[in-house]
Amino acid sequence: MASHHPRPIFESRLDRRTLLRGLGGGAAALAAAPLLAACSGGPAPAAAGANATSLGSGLSDPVPRSAVQAMVDAFKAKSGATVKMNVMPRAQLVDNISSYLQSNPEDVITWYAGYKMRYYAAKGLLAPVDDVWEKIGGNFSEGITKASEGEDGHKYFVPNYNYPWGFYYRKSLWAERGYEVPATFDAFLSLCVQMKKDGLIPIAFADKDGWPAMGTFDYINMRTNGYQFHLDLCAHKESWDQQKVKDVFDNWKALLPYQDPAALGATWQEGARSMTGKKSGMYLIGAFIAQDVTDKEILADLDFFPFPAIAVEGTDAIEAPIDGFVLSKRAASNKTAKDMVAFFGTGAGQDAYAAKDSSNMQTAKDANTSSFSELNKKGAEAIAGAKFISQFFDRDALPAMANNVMIPALQGFIKDGTIDTRTIEAQATSLYAAE
Amino acid sequence: MSAIPQTTLPPAAAARDGVAAHTARPRRVRRLSGRDRLVLGLMVGVPTLIQAVLVWIPTLLSIALSFTRWNGLDLSGIRWAGLSNYSYAFKEYPPFWPAVAHNVIWLVFLALIATPIGLLLAVLLDQRIRGTRIYQSVFFTPVMLSLVMVGIIWQLVYARDEGLVNNLLGTAGTPGAVDWFGDSDVNLWAALVATTWRHAGYVMVLYLAGLKGVDPSLREAAALDGANGRQTFFQVVFPAMRPINIVIVVITIIEALRAFDIVYLINKGTNGLELLSVLVIQNLVGVGTVIGVGSALAVILLAISVGPIVYYLVRTFRRTD
Numbered sequence: 001m002a003s004h005h006p007r008p009i010f011e012s013r014l015d016r017r018t019l020l021r022g023l024g025g026g027a028a029a030l031a032a033a034p035l036l037a038a039c040s041g042g043p044a045p046a047a048a049g050a051n052a053t054s055l056g057s058g059l060s061d062p063v064p065r066s067a068v069q070a071m072v073d074a075f076k077a078k079s080g081a082t083v084k085m086n087v088m089p090r091a092q093l094v095d096n097i098s099s100y101l102q103s104n105p106e107d108v109i110t111w112y113a114g115y116k117m118r119y120y121a122a123k124g125l126l127a128p129v130d131d132v133w134e135k136i137g138g139n140f141s142e143g144i145t146k147a148s149e150g151e152d153g154h155k156y157f158v159p160n161y162n163y164p165w166g167f168y169y170r171k172s173l174w175a176e177r178g179y180e181v182p183a184t185f186d187a188f189l190s191l192c193v194q195m196k197k198d199g200l201i202p203i204a205f206a207d208k209d210g211w212p213a214m215g216t217f218d219y220i221n222m223r224t225n226g227y228q229f230h231l232d233l234c235a236h237k238e239s240w241d242q243q244k245v246k247d248v249f250d251n252w253k254a255l256l257p258y259q260d261p262a263a264l265g266a267t268w269q270e271g272a273r274s275m276t277g278k279k280s281g282m283y284l285i286g287a288f289i290a291q292d293v294t295d296k297e298i299l300a301d302l303d304f305f306p307f308p309a310i311a312v313e314g315t316d317a318i319e320a321p322i323d324g325f326v327l328s329k330r331a332a333s334n335k336t337a338k339d340m341v342a343f344f345g346t347g348a349g350q351d352a353y354a355a356k357d358s359s360n361m362q363t364a365k366d367a368n369t370s371s372f373s374e375l376n377k378k379g380a381e382a383i384a385g386a387k388f389i390s391q392f393f394d395r396d397a398l399p400a401m402a403n404n405v406m407i408p409a410l411q412g413f414i415k416d417g418t419i420d421t422r423t424i425e426a427q428a429t430s431l432y433a434a435e
Numbered sequence: 436m437s438a439i440p441q442t443t444l445p446p447a448a449a450a451r452d453g454v455a456a457h458t459a460r461p462r463r464v465r466r467l468s469g470r471d472r473l474v475l476g477l478m479v480g481v482p483t484l485i486q487a488v489l490v491w492i493p494t495l496l497s498i499a500l501s502f503t504r505w506n507g508l509d510l511s512g513i514r515w516a517g518l519s520n521y522s523y524a525f526k527e528y529p530p531f532w533p534a535v536a537h538n539v540i541w542l543v544f545l546a547l548i549a550t551p552i553g554l555l556l557a558v559l560l561d562q563r564i565r566g567t568r569i570y571q572s573v574f575f576t577p578v579m580l581s582l583v584m585v586g587i588i589w590q591l592v593y594a595r596d597e598g599l600v601n602n603l604l605g606t607a608g609t610p611g612a613v614d615w616f617g618d619s620d621v622n623l624w625a626a627l628v629a630t631t632w633r634h635a636g637y638v639m640v641l642y643l644a645g646l647k648g649v650d651p652s653l654r655e656a657a658a659l660d661g662a663n664g665r666q667t668f669f670q671v672v673f674p675a676m677r678p679i680n681i682v683i684v685v686i687t688i689i690e691a692l693r694a695f696d697i698v699y700l701i702n703k704g705t706n707g708l709e710l711l712s713v714l715v716i717q718n719l720v721g722v723g724t725v726i727g728v729g730s731a732l733a734v735i736l737l738a739i740s741v742g743p744i745v746y747y748l749v750r751t752f753r754r755t756d
Contacts, residue, residue, distance in 0.1 A: 265617020
């Protein structure tokens, strides 16, 4: 794909503005308003070489916000640079990222690994950070290094922290009932049967918001067909209408009777409470579950095991979305911006973040892990041991595919166990063709 | 039609009319000073401009975009797509036809249940019962509440384990508890009840105004003619409120077409709560933006909405003429 715009960006931006000012109908006017705001909202670019840079952050909740601030403060103290911060609500950054990157973005931007990063890199909207990786490369595992690459093999992403997805359960409940961590899918299914017999809902499950079920889909897909197939399917290099995808849903069908039947009316927090309240035996969710568990005793009682092996690659792949930073296109020659992301890619930078927000795990190998909880340690080990790190369906696939196609399709599957892979393929063909 | 009275007029009268019309018009224009013309120009021009910029140009642009494929990144990336976005919506997009069906159900429900409830409330509250104003305010409150409040209120009513309904039914916390938001067989009806709660209050206020506008002598005349209360209402008062009735019909249709907020609050309009408006938003705004498809859906919704709007405008202007 072309890494340069066919036309000067400034000119095309003017065109966009005049067009967007008039964009379509009530709904599109709604869409255009934040776009226009994004055009005029950002601060002026810091002059290159003036030991100044800027950071656009979508981490606006109080805890992560203070954590990013701590990171930036640590960099300022170390380098004496000035850093302008622009903190915006996460949805504002994510929903308007295309217009933001094309208008007046900050030099460094909080972002996510996966297709979500590779797509904009391929469109030439991000600056490569290969020179930064020369300094920080030794800090990261193979899986994380791969997750930071664009389609052209250059690096476009500096990781900050990640959090694994896996089965969370209460140690005390499992000890009391004598359950054991299953290694294979068959063992897992017999555990589910046992839990059901014991009057538990074997697997807490919540999908009112549509996205949590993608975690289950991703894992069954990777365990059935492997990590590369997951990537290719997400990028629509593989067809949805094939036996391999049907196998995924067949395997899921074996699991469906053991997942909470009330999933479609519950949020992930409600699912978490079902598990922490010992109504359910376990819960496939991300490490962010810890944020919802306020009771220290219960938190200490939580444990984690990876999704059991099904057909291929054992448990080599782990779903562990990585959050980090990208450089906007125009920061390509800003040395301070690059120094800053290089600092963010070291243990010292990431520790400054983790000191304020402990629900995630630093990705750098030289980060200080002594303050990790038991649970975090286990999660970090699982990630370090993984050969492949997937980013969750909505980060690995076209966002419209995840949002408009997969949510209704998976909710329909959860409802009655039927899925029409032909329809999914037809939609995928149309949507990916528009990109 | 207009030719007939003219030919029956005496020729002189017709000529006089013609002359008067001819001379009166230019004289009236000439009376406008430059300043008047400026003021008039601004008064007509500014709203026209606003209308054009905010309504007409966007509408035309989204119609144009509905025939294209575009990733929203670069203008040079816009590609002609013919009718493929429309065939995507009609043939490939599974939520489309359920959304149409739900909009129809929504309309029928509002027309047959919510609106009559509003009328009934209005008639009851028009009877000079004690505390009628308090009742009016109570029933009108839902119309004024913010979306956030509406969401909280219905969450309290419908929640599976802690909700009011399931606790009244005594099923809360048991496996038999109805999942009002999550069960796609019932959640549309749950949402319709919530909508009725708002819509009825709105209709009630309009009808209250309408009832006050009915000439009391009509009722007296009906009473003198020996009509009972029921006959008086259905054969005299209700037909006399014809202008209000038309407004209500149009409002009901428009409310059914733009129904959005309550289902969006419940689960963002998925899993049995698909509506056309939700699909438009899903495809046009935020992470799931597919500009071509979203525009096509918006155009479809526009085409459906134009019918009642034109009907309403034609009626309104005919009346004022």
